[in-house]
Amino acid sequence: MSDTTGKAAGAAATDPYALTPEGIKEPPVGWRASFRYLGPGLIMSASIVGSGELIATTALGAQAGFVLLWLVIISTLVKVAVQVELARWTIATGEPALSGYDKVPPRIGRIGWVNLLWIVLALSKLLQVGGIIGGTAAAFSILLPLGGDPLGFPSLTIWTCILAVGSIALLYSNSYTLIERGAAVLVVIFTAITVLIALGLPLTPFSYGAGDLVGGLAFLIPAGAIGAAVAMFGITGVGADEITFYTYWCLEKGYARWTGPNDGSEEWARRANGWIRVMYKDAFLSWVIYTFGTLAFYLMGAAVLHPQGLVPSGNGMITTLSRIYTDTLGEWASVLFLIGAIAVLGSTMWAAIPSWSRMYTNLLATLGVLDWKDPVARLRWIRIFTVVLPILWAVCFLAIQSPVIMVQIGGVTTGIFLVAAVVAVWYLRRTETDPRLHGGQGFSVLLVVSSAAIALLGVYTLLSVFGLEIGG
Template sequence: MSASADAIVQRGIEAEDDPYRLTKDGVMEPPVGWRHSLKHLGPGLILSASIVGSGELIVTTTLGATVGFALLWMVIFSTFVKVAVQIELARWCISTGQPALTGYNKVGPHVGRLSWINLLWALMALSKVLQMGGVVGGVALAMSILLPLSGPPMGATSITIWTVIVAVGSIALLYSNKYSRIERGAGILVVIFSFITIGIALGLPFTPYAYSMDDIASGLSFAIPAGAVGAAIAMFGITGVGADELTFYTYWCIEKGYARHVGPNDGSEAWQRRAKGWISVMYKDAFLSWVIYTFGTIAFFIMGAAVLNPQGVVPQGNEMITALSRMYTDTLGQWAGTVFLLGAVVVLGSTLWAAVPSWSRMYVNLLAEMGVLEWRDTAARLRWIRIFTIALPLIWGAAYLFMRSPVLMVQIGGIATGIFLLAVVVAVWHLRRTETDPRLYGSGAFNALLVVSSIAIVLLGIYTGLSALKLV
């Protein structure tokens, strides 16, 4: 067979197995119960890998260092309140086989081919260049301290070289964009940093930086200290499921096969049964990821509050990594500094591992809505995704080398994410009303939680916007 014929056959196979194409051939009965569902979980691991990274290691720890235990309640609230919106968007996605930006584009009014929500998404994506640049910079800083190249660890030459290595390495590892590889890598990274971080946080009571139950209780008093509003808002936007994670979770639910196994909606009772079954699997996946990133977030916050705050150490600029390493060296000894740096590479690297393929898919989806390509053209979609897989790490790395302030860069992205959450809530309710089959709606308790979550996100989103405009 000729090379061109091989390529045609390969494209045919890809199209046949394309999770974004709903056919009767892809239908599969859903598993029942946790034991049978475990092998079908996975999108939440990618979500957790993204979440327990820049937000937790940088923003949450910095917040704990700034205000002590006072905002512990906000950490818990931030991770919990957005889950219902995440699930509702994924419910629509699984029942229709469509990814988030396709749904966003159905909410008018439009400017040209794009809805106002997708235009707002594009603005958020620009701010996220800074946030992801901060993540690339964090990995490069940790590697430069571990193994300086051509100069001192904090010197421009070594940091620049490591930034290039991190960007190029991300491209090499993720270029294939195979779902199975992305899920497996995310799972390994999540297990490593979860055990390390939670273990150290639980071990703090046996060190000179012990915290008490009174400290924990003081952090649950539902108050925001003066001067901490901006940091709290950034944390709400970036910790837990942010607007970007809410959005890209839909792509991974589809690529795991949930929508394909449900099949096209023929209105039958069998379709309804399959849809409810696979949505139930998604519930389990979302719950597992919530447990992982909630405990990871609390652990980072407690370390910042218990170790850094009493010493007046607040991570800033390129000294972020060395300041954060104090959480480990001050509790376990100097040897733990190396362990922390390796941990920082794993934690921030996990964010890159999840973010590069996730953002690549979202950018390509936006181009499809603009008419640049046909989203269901499997070969064209993969080609464009790989183009962004190459471009994004290079752009993010360049952004860091230009700005060189990881904490500020990540906080800017967090504020933009908080504002965009407003638009996501509008889209979720629109799609629920116009496209989600009413037979698939959640229980009364879930619907009540969805209302509460939506109101909380809207109020905090409005406050975020007014704060950004210096109106409050």
């Protein structure tokens, strides 16, 4: 056997995307036994607790005050059922999201219409993730300027290049364990700091009370805040990209492989439902993390920035956002904020690079460029995108240099694609998910409510894009 053949055989033996009888493992029961099998949600949380929270949610709080607090809560909660349902299909079939999207009729040439729309989403995300790299570069540049003014083009360019090259070097191996552990560390650091500061605001001059919170739960959207609200709804909580790439991390953790191929037996159904329950716990834990993170950022924007008329924009976004900390704790807190901003924005980069690399590779596989089931070819293409994507994102930022606008454009496109994701989820549930794995009646109701809310978001987003602002 040649060395190449041996490597291919070894990769196939442990390939999380290949369902074999040898890979079967009994699912754990209860939280204590399940804890070591959680992890995909941490990677997803690393992506979520980043651009949406630090940039879009804080900017919305600064612009609208407490009045849209209700939207923050709904935006994190309403999309979880769709995320879980798509992951259920993945565990049952061993296939990732874009392979499923490609099955939804009608087809347009060689590609399904959902994947065609996904390409549009991916192009807009070049701007959004470019904004993430830009925000992180700005934070590094303010902390340690290189080549001149902290927000000048030379320093921003140097730091953007350092971030792109450093990300490629760290993530080139595409080790699931490395990605999961790095995400966990980044999420814990900044979420803990931010929640503590948000809870401590009532003890500062920028305090908020029960009246502010109750007023924020009235279902109102003030005129002038509709565009930011739509972008926030699309980008905070589980967005279309997170719903999609969560399936890849569920596979790489091992949920589908441990379930094994569907042989029609009751044993298989029992195992599948067991690992689906583990996935429920994983999704719930991630929901708790990003919901508290989102609320903390919104409260800080509403309580500190809104009364002063400060709204984050342009490359000065980081400076404006730092006022949340310096105005609350004093000038010394600027360094604390910058380190925290690097952690939260860096966590998004950490999760986005390997996630989008897998999705782009899967798209090419649906077009026949490679065999997705070939672990060697799949890893080769994932590594290619691990190199190419950070470079593209960096170029986008250096060309535009407006992180807030770049992130909000991605948010609007995400809101539109969410509708296509819902259509795909219902199609796959009806045609491919074993009925024995369907959730109970309560979950079915949640899925209907979630789907309806996302559909309304899509309609509202389209109307806003064409200048038809309902209630504006």
